[in-house]
Structure formats: C-alpha cells, structure tokens
Amino acid sequence: MAKNLSELRVSRRQLLKGAAAAGGVTLLAACTSAAPPAATQAPVAAGAKPYAGTTVKLLMTQIDYGTGLSENLADLEQKTGIKGQVDMLAFQNLNQKADLELSTASGAYDVLQMIYIRTGRWIGAGWAEPLDSYINDPNLTDKAQFDVPDFVSGAIAPFTVGGKIYAFPWLADCTIVGYRKDLLEKAGYSKFPETFDDLQAAAAKIHTPDVAFFVTQNNMHWIYPNWMLSYGGKFFKNPPTDLTPMFNTPEAIKAADMFTTMCAKYGAPGCGSLEAAVAETIMHQGKAAVYLDGTGNVQQIIDTKRTQIADKFAFTQTPKGPAGHFPQLAVHGFLMNPAGKNKKAAWEFIKWAVSKETMLKMAMNYGHIATTRSSVLNNADVRKKYKWGDSDLTALEEGVMKQAGEGGYMAYRTVPSFPPVGDRLAQAITSVISGQAKVNDAMKSLQTDVIGILQKEGVKINP
Amino acid sequence: MQPGEESVAFRLAKPRRAGASWSRARGRTFVALLAPALIVLFIVTIVPTVFLLATSVTPLNLAKLASLRFVGMENFQGLIDDGRFWNSLAVQARLSFFDVTLQLLIGLGLALLLNARLRFLDLIRSAFIIPMVLPPVVVALNWKLFFTPNVSVLNWLLGLVHLPQPVWLMDANLALWAIIISDVWEWTPFVLLMVLAALQMMPEEPLEAAKIDGASGLQVFRYITLPLLRPVLLVAGLFRFIDSVKAFPQIYIMTGGGPGNVTEATNFYAFLEGFSYSYIGYSSAIIVVMLVVTFVLSATIIRTVGQEAEVE
Structure with missing residues (x-):
C-alpha cells in the first residue's frame, strides 16, 4: 500500500513540466485518423462477465454526456457485467464535492470527472491513479481497440504528467x-x-x-x-x-x-x-x-x-x-479514484465511457460535439450533423483545439x-x-x- | 464505650449506611443511564471542537498533508490582515441584524393578529407552518427561481403592474436582501408560533384590570403584553440569531457569495477556504473566531435583555 502511494507522488518539477505540456502540445492528431470507430471494449471474452455484480460509481457534472452514459449503462452491463451508476452535479457543486471525496479518500466513487483546473492539484496530491499499468496489461486492455493515439493529443496532454497518464479526456470545451x-x-x-x-x-x-x-x-x-x-x-x-x-x-x-x-x-x-x-x-x-x-x-x-x-x-x-x-480550451476527463475498491472494474468503466463507440454515440445522439477522439471528429456523419447553415461546429471545435494546443496559452x-x-x-x-x-x-x-x-x-x- | 451504647450506635448507623448505599446505587444508575447520551454528546460536540481548535493552529491543507505542523497563532494573525474575512464579518452582521429584527417584528405582528379563538384562524396558523417545515435547500431553490430574471414569476408580476423588474441576485444593493427575504419567509413562522403560544397562555387578569382602568389598546400592548412577551421574544430572537449565523444554503444556492462579495458571510467564506481551496487550518481559525463572536454576543443578549425582563 505504501509502495503504491509513493508511486502516486509526482515531483514538483514533473508536475510543472506536465502543466507546460498541457498548453504546448500540438493537436495535429485531430486532423489525422478518420477510421470508422470499432467496438473498443477490453479483452473481456464475449459472454464472460468477470465483473458481474460489481457496481462502479461515477461522479461528474450535469451534462448531456453524463445523461448519455446513464441511459446506456445497460450496454456496459451486457458487455462486462458491471452495474454502473452515474451521479451528476452542477459544475460548481462538483468542484467542491469531488475535491472533498478525493481529499478524504472516502472511496465512495470509483471514477470521477478530472476537472481541468484541478488537474495539477489532484495529480500533485496523488488523488488520481496512474493508468499506465492498466493500459499496458494485455489482460486488461486491448490497446489496438482502445487506441490511445486516437485521443487528440492536446486533450490528453493535461492528464499526462511525468510520462504517466492519470485520466482519459471525454470533453474538450472550446x-x-x-x-x-x-x-x-x-x-x-x-x-x-x-x-x-x-x-x-x-x-x-x-x-x-x-x-x-x-x-x-x-x-x-x-x-x-x-x-x-x-x-x-x-x-x-x-x-x-x-x-x-x-x-x-x-x-x-x-x-x-x-x-x-x-x-x-x-x-x-x-x-x-x-x-x-x-x-x-x-x-x-x-x-x-x-x-x-x-x-x-x-x-x-x-x-x-x-x-x-x-x-x-x-x-x-x-x-x-x-x-x-x-x-479558451478546457479539457475534462475521467480518473480512477486511488481509494476506490474495484479498480479493475473502474478501468473497464473508464474504457467503456471514453471508447470510440461510446463517444460516437454521444456525438450523434446526445449533442456531444466537444469530443476528444480524432476518429469521432473526423467521422463523416458527425461532420454532417454539426453543419448548421453556413456554420461548421466541428471545424470550429477542431480549430480552437489546434490553436489552444499549439499556442500554449492555456498553461x-x-x-x-x-x-x-x-x-x-x-x-x-x-x-x-x-x-x-x-x-x-x-x-x-x-x-x-x-x-x-x-x-x-x-x-x-x-x- | 458501653456495650449498650455500641448497640445504639450500630442501630443508628445501619440505616445511614443503607441510605448512603441506596444513594450510591441511585447515582450509579443515573450515570449508567446517562452514559450513552453523554458519550454520544462527547463524540459529536467535544471531539470536533477539540479537532477544530487543534487544526486552527496548523496550516493543514488537504492537498499538502506533509505541511501539517504547529504554527501557533499564525492563522489568526493572517485573519487580521485578511480584508475578505473582515468583509465577511460585516456581511454576517448585516444579515443577522436585519434577518432577526424582521422575523421578530413580523412574527410578533402576525401573532397579535392571529391571537383569536376562531376556527378559520386555525387553518391560517397551519398554513404559516409550511415554510418552516420545508428543507432550506428547497426554499433556496424556490427563491432563486423567483429572483432569476427571465424565469422569475416575481418580476413578471412586477412587470404587470409596471414596476421596475430588478436583477435581484446580481444587484449589489439587492442580493443580500434577496437572501434576507427568503430567510424571513422561512423562519418568521417559528417566531409566530412561539409568540402565539405565549399570548394564548397569558393571564387575562392584568389585561382586564388595565382595560377597566381605561388603558388604550396601545398602552395595554406597551405596558402589559410586551413585557410579558419579553422572555419568549428573547428566546426566539436568540434562536434566530444563532440560526442566522448558520444561514448557508441560501447563500450557497442563490448567490454563491456574490455578486463580488456582498453576500459572502463568514461561514460561507470559511466553507470556501476549507472545501474549495483545501485550507482546512485557515478555515478552522475562521470558525473559531466565529464561534467566540457568536458565544459572546449570545451571552451579552441573554444578560442584557434577560436582566431588563427581570427588572420589569
């Protein structure tokens, strides 16, 4: 346990470097892959439900993405056996409640929204579980399906500190x-x-x-x-x-x-x-x-x-x-609570919540244009859906992400x-x-x- | 000592010992019966207070637990130079003063109006209880809707009669009043019920004697009713004062302390410092000061008003 905690500690230098990277990394990936999204679930064999009966609780802000997750929890349960619960709060309230939940290590929530402005604070305090060991474990993640490079680089950069990933982005608000x-x-x-x-x-x-x-x-x-x-x-x-x-x-x-x-x-x-x-x-x-x-x-x-x-x-x-x-650009992600009791199930939940499949569904059915995956931004149906008269919302979103990422002014x-x-x-x-x-x-x-x-x-x- | 005397002494001592033993047994029973309640009381009041006092002399920051150490009065010295803290005390003072005064005046007035033994007044009295039994969060949400432009029924009604439609929660002159109005609406019935109960238990003789002596209604109220009500008004006022210091839900939901800091009362400021920024040590110091101020003010009110009541 002590070892795990010490692993969570991030030096001030690493933290500062990471924060600088948040503003400095380019977003060229936004304009790359346009491959159609495939199912991106973990290597949980079809029909096998190792997490059956496990409940994973998510705390996030009141937003259509959360409504979408909440309405599609049956998909998660069907694929993994996990019973999901999505609690949504007004953004200001979320800021206070999430801070308190993480600081007191209550473990009441397995997954929480990583709030952009609290990224440096939470990662520095060891309140977000590093996810690399989960990503790199072939028993837990099919890397090709999950496709980390598909996340727009400027969106994942704030959550990458000292070479470790602490959260996966689902919202890039521009x-x-x-x-x-x-x-x-x-x-x-x-x-x-x-x-x-x-x-x-x-x-x-x-x-x-x-x-x-x-x-x-x-x-x-x-x-x-x-x-x-x-x-x-x-x-x-x-x-x-x-x-x-x-x-x-x-x-x-x-x-x-x-x-x-x-x-x-x-x-x-x-x-x-x-x-x-x-x-x-x-x-x-x-x-x-x-x-x-x-x-x-x-x-x-x-x-x-x-x-x-x-x-x-x-x-x-x-x-x-x-x-x-x-x-302005604000990126929000999902982090795993280090005090959570079902970390592997929490990882399954995070993978599902930010998968290509889920994110595309959110873009198409729940008005989630502020997506963080290149494949969704470049999806022909998404681009068509977000054309409104002469306005192209996807292009606007892409433009801001690129500009804010390259400009480094969001640090x-x-x-x-x-x-x-x-x-x-x-x-x-x-x-x-x-x-x-x-x-x-x-x-x-x-x-x-x-x-x-x-x-x-x-x-x-x-x- | 003679054998007979010994015997008498023994006879006299025996019931005393029996009495003392019974008294001790009774004491033990009382302690045993009270112990669970005392233990719970100790855990929920004394322990947090000790924790509060202990953290107030540390720079405890939940995001930097390694910084925990004894810093003496550093947090309290910081408060002296903290303009936001002094502003919060001024906001708290305004809020408490107008809140309690209005509740006492309106509650007293309504109680005098409703102090009759008529059946339909029972219904009205019951209706007045409704605000008081609503959760403060519900009250705050309702009033927030009332005060939010474009969705405000209140402003719509004001518009119908061609009155100005203020932006209550964003107007620096009105935001605190919006909170006071919601709190007065919720808690005036508490004062009303207490005063009404006192009025209905008031002896008839002095009132009748005064009327026979030719006192006017106003004189009866000024020289008989009000002095007799003074103890209940003191208790109601004290309750309302202490509660006004805890007026948190309205501030949190309706204004968030804004606009600027015109509604940032001390408890809300302490909350922000503690739970938004994780400065638990500093926040504890604010609460300690608040505790002392509330205690001193309460004691002063009890002594002053209580003594006046006794004199009269």
Missing part, C-alpha cells in the same frame, strides 16, 4: 460564439464582428431593453480570459514556472473594462450570474443576440425541442483583440493554485459588473489578494 444572424444582418452586419472592439460597437447598435446584445454563463474565470488574453493581459507572468500575478497591468485592466461593460451595459439582465442553462434559455426565448461560451453549451441553442428560432442562429469563432486571438489554467485564484478573479469581475467597484480598483485589489493566495500556497513570486 469557447465559440452562437449568435442571431437575423439581428446582426438587420443592423448591417453581413458577418460577425471580428474584434472585441467591433463587437462592442455592434452591441451599442443592436442592444435594446427587450433583446439584449450579449449573454454568457456565470463562470467568469472561463469567459473573461477570452478578452483578457486578446488584449495582451495574463494571469501569471510565465506559467507554470513564474506565477507572478499580472492582474494590475494596463492590458488586463483594459480587457476587464471591455468585458464588464459588455456584460453590464449590453448584457441580458443578470449577466455575470446566470447559469449556463439560463443563458441558453435566454437565447431560446430570443432575448439575446450573442452567446459566448464553450461548445458544449453554445451548441444547445439550436436544440429544436427547446426553441422555435433555431434556424436564425449561426456559430463562429470568438473575436480577436489587439494581441491576437485566444479562444495558466492547470497550475495547482488556479482554483482559488480563479474564484477571486470571478469575484473581482462580478463586483465591477454589479457596480460595487471601479475596474481599476477591483483589478488592483485582485492583484494584492492573489499575491496573498499564492503565498499561502507556498508559491514563490516576485511581485
């Missing part, structure tokens, strides 16, 4: 824009504004008390960085090696000013505090013109079961800023200290949106507090 083509055309825009400055100008023309120009979800440390990085701002000086916070730079302040103005002046009522489902509903009801968020949420606006104006929507990439174009998000820093940033941004603080004061106060947070984390910085 920020894009969903918008009302008719409203923009009516205001004289034949195409979507290409820069955030132009977006602001369009907002001033299109926003009305009845139909807001802009809406987004409440996870501010996920949305604001689209502006921040595009205006030349940074979270940290040079993550993961130099974590000196950079929130009081003119670039970060300008970006905060632009974003908070968009939300406060041109946003739907409550902009900044709305959950994704509410933001989607506002778009469904035709009460906002532009929705910026991850693909997983934005593509929900064309759900014809929930809206009658789906044909008026189009999708495009996020605008650029003076410093360039920095769409800030996987540093172990990100969760408290991100929360403090969200607090600063909402304080400006709600009129409690001026943008300058809020960002300067944020800078001071983040230095305190990093010092509490034991991070050496040069403020």
Whole structure:
C-alpha cells in the first residue's frame, strides 16, 4: 500500500513540466485518423462477465454526456457485467464535492470527472491513479481497440504528467460564439464582428431593453480570459514556472473594462450570474443576440425541442483583440479514484465511457460535439450533423483545439493554485459588473489578494 | 464505650449506611443511564471542537498533508490582515441584524393578529407552518427561481403592474436582501408560533384590570403584553440569531457569495477556504473566531435583555 502511494507522488518539477505540456502540445492528431470507430471494449471474452455484480460509481457534472452514459449503462452491463451508476452535479457543486471525496479518500466513487483546473492539484496530491499499468496489461486492455493515439493529443496532454497518464479526456470545451444572424444582418452586419472592439460597437447598435446584445454563463474565470488574453493581459507572468500575478497591468485592466461593460451595459439582465442553462434559455426565448461560451453549451441553442428560432442562429469563432486571438480550451476527463475498491472494474468503466463507440454515440445522439477522439471528429456523419447553415461546429471545435494546443496559452489554467485564484478573479469581475467597484480598483485589489493566495500556497513570486 | 451504647450506635448507623448505599446505587444508575447520551454528546460536540481548535493552529491543507505542523497563532494573525474575512464579518452582521429584527417584528405582528379563538384562524396558523417545515435547500431553490430574471414569476408580476423588474441576485444593493427575504419567509413562522403560544397562555387578569382602568389598546400592548412577551421574544430572537449565523444554503444556492462579495458571510467564506481551496487550518481559525463572536454576543443578549425582563 505504501509502495503504491509513493508511486502516486509526482515531483514538483514533473508536475510543472506536465502543466507546460498541457498548453504546448500540438493537436495535429485531430486532423489525422478518420477510421470508422470499432467496438473498443477490453479483452473481456464475449459472454464472460468477470465483473458481474460489481457496481462502479461515477461522479461528474450535469451534462448531456453524463445523461448519455446513464441511459446506456445497460450496454456496459451486457458487455462486462458491471452495474454502473452515474451521479451528476452542477459544475460548481462538483468542484467542491469531488475535491472533498478525493481529499478524504472516502472511496465512495470509483471514477470521477478530472476537472481541468484541478488537474495539477489532484495529480500533485496523488488523488488520481496512474493508468499506465492498466493500459499496458494485455489482460486488461486491448490497446489496438482502445487506441490511445486516437485521443487528440492536446486533450490528453493535461492528464499526462511525468510520462504517466492519470485520466482519459471525454470533453474538450472550446469557447465559440452562437449568435442571431437575423439581428446582426438587420443592423448591417453581413458577418460577425471580428474584434472585441467591433463587437462592442455592434452591441451599442443592436442592444435594446427587450433583446439584449450579449449573454454568457456565470463562470467568469472561463469567459473573461477570452478578452483578457486578446488584449495582451495574463494571469501569471510565465506559467507554470513564474506565477507572478499580472492582474494590475494596463492590458488586463483594459480587457476587464471591455468585458464588464459588455456584460453590464449590453448584457441580458443578470449577466455575470446566470447559469449556463439560463443563458441558453435566454437565447431560446430570443432575448439575446450573442452567446459566448464553450461548445458544449453554445451548441444547445439550436436544440429544436427547446426553441422555435433555431434556424436564425449561426456559430463562429470568438473575436480577436489587439494581441491576437485566444479562444479558451478546457479539457475534462475521467480518473480512477486511488481509494476506490474495484479498480479493475473502474478501468473497464473508464474504457467503456471514453471508447470510440461510446463517444460516437454521444456525438450523434446526445449533442456531444466537444469530443476528444480524432476518429469521432473526423467521422463523416458527425461532420454532417454539426453543419448548421453556413456554420461548421466541428471545424470550429477542431480549430480552437489546434490553436489552444499549439499556442500554449492555456498553461495558466492547470497550475495547482488556479482554483482559488480563479474564484477571486470571478469575484473581482462580478463586483465591477454589479457596480460595487471601479475596474481599476477591483483589478488592483485582485492583484494584492492573489499575491496573498499564492503565498499561502507556498508559491514563490516576485511581485 | 458501653456495650449498650455500641448497640445504639450500630442501630443508628445501619440505616445511614443503607441510605448512603441506596444513594450510591441511585447515582450509579443515573450515570449508567446517562452514559450513552453523554458519550454520544462527547463524540459529536467535544471531539470536533477539540479537532477544530487543534487544526486552527496548523496550516493543514488537504492537498499538502506533509505541511501539517504547529504554527501557533499564525492563522489568526493572517485573519487580521485578511480584508475578505473582515468583509465577511460585516456581511454576517448585516444579515443577522436585519434577518432577526424582521422575523421578530413580523412574527410578533402576525401573532397579535392571529391571537383569536376562531376556527378559520386555525387553518391560517397551519398554513404559516409550511415554510418552516420545508428543507432550506428547497426554499433556496424556490427563491432563486423567483429572483432569476427571465424565469422569475416575481418580476413578471412586477412587470404587470409596471414596476421596475430588478436583477435581484446580481444587484449589489439587492442580493443580500434577496437572501434576507427568503430567510424571513422561512423562519418568521417559528417566531409566530412561539409568540402565539405565549399570548394564548397569558393571564387575562392584568389585561382586564388595565382595560377597566381605561388603558388604550396601545398602552395595554406597551405596558402589559410586551413585557410579558419579553422572555419568549428573547428566546426566539436568540434562536434566530444563532440560526442566522448558520444561514448557508441560501447563500450557497442563490448567490454563491456574490455578486463580488456582498453576500459572502463568514461561514460561507470559511466553507470556501476549507472545501474549495483545501485550507482546512485557515478555515478552522475562521470558525473559531466565529464561534467566540457568536458565544459572546449570545451571552451579552441573554444578560442584557434577560436582566431588563427581570427588572420589569
């Protein structure tokens, strides 16, 4: 047991290298294999059910992928005998519950969602089982069927630390824009504004008390960085090696000013505090013109079961800023709980949950465009399904994954200290949106507090 | 000593010994009967408190267990410079003050209105109990829906009568009030029931005597009813104050402490530090301070209001 625990320990250097790799690895694999997916289950012989009667519990966020897994558990049981259970929570609640489950080693869940921003923290603390021994054991895994190289390299990179894989990705959320083509055309825009400055100008023309120009979800440390990085701002000086916070730079302040103005002046009522489902509903009801968020949420606006104006929507990439174009990427995976009691069964569950077969089913039947397998991204049926008018959602997804992977600018998000820093940033941004603080004061106060947070984390910085 | 005297002494001592033995046996029985409850009480109250005090003097971080060591008052010194902590105390003070005051005033007013022996009032009284028996999470979810723009029935109704439709949970001036409103809605019936019970047990004689002496309704209330209700109002207020310090579900579900930090009360801040960021040591220090403040305030309220009640 002690040996196993010591194996879980990852040196700080390894962790930092891994986090750097998260941002730096290219995503060329995204454009490669287009082979049709085959059944990818482990070498459990047909009819043999060595895990019959074993229950495997998964904790993940409330999302269509989870609904899909939940509705297809009978497939898993038929193939392996495993009785699966999928517990889903709102994302903020998942963050807290998963952290507590793993830190207390309760073993209540065998498999948990590996949350992107907690990757460095959890792997560093030994809260995720290394999966290489399971992958390399021919009795447990048919490597050809499971096909690790089929995972988009930028999606699996955050979970690979010190050469070991700690989770397999199932969600690569990329920020894009969903918008009302008719409203923009009516205001004289034949195409979507290409820069955030132009977006602001369009907002001033299109926003009305009845139909807001802009809406987004409440996870501010996920949305604001689209502006921040595009205006030349940074979270940290040079993550993961130099974590000196950079929130009081003119670039970060300008970006905060632009974003908070968009939300406060041109946003739907409550902009900044709305959950994704509410933001989607506002778009469904035709009460906002532009929705910026991850693909997983934005593509929900064309759900014809929930809206009658789906044909008026189009999708495009996020605008650029003076410093360039920095769409955001968040990758989530499934990890095996080191405290779990049924690790081999948990591995079977993970293999099934991220298999080509399952992921294709999720893409085709559950609106899961934010897929992490090249074969699914390049599947002809998937590409056809996610063409919406002139918009090609698969191409948008692919483009962001490639750009974020090659650009290396997402490294800030996987540093172990990100969760408290991100929360403090969200607090600063909402304080400006709600009129409690001026943008300058809020960002300067944020800078001071983040230095305190990093010092509490034991991070050496040069403020 | 004479043989006879010995015999008398023996005769006198025997019942005493028997009495003492019975008393000891009775004591042992009491201890045996109380022991299970005392042990449970010790485990669920004393042990966690000791653990809390112990962790508050360490930098315990669940993600870095190796960092566990004794740091003395370092966490408490950190609190002195922590603006977010002081803000949380100010939020807590506002929340508790308005929460308790409104519940006492509305609860007292409703109790006075409902203090009649009419059958239909029984039905109304029963209806008032409903909010109190709902789980706080359900209450918070309901009010969140009420306060969320675009899906808010409340805002729709305000729109019908051409009143402004505020963005309750994102407005820095209204977010805390949204939480207070939901808490007042849920817990005013508690005050109502306590005051109503006291009113219905109130002796009739002083009231009748005052009326005969020509006292007005307001004077009867001011000089007789209110002083007689003071003990029950003290108890209800104290309960509500202690509960207001624990107002967690509404904050967690409705605002998450935002916008900014206008609804980040102390317990919510301690929760974030402990369970979102794993700073268990620092979080424990916050809770220790909160415990002391609550204890001191409760004792002060009991002494002040209780003494006034005794004097009157």
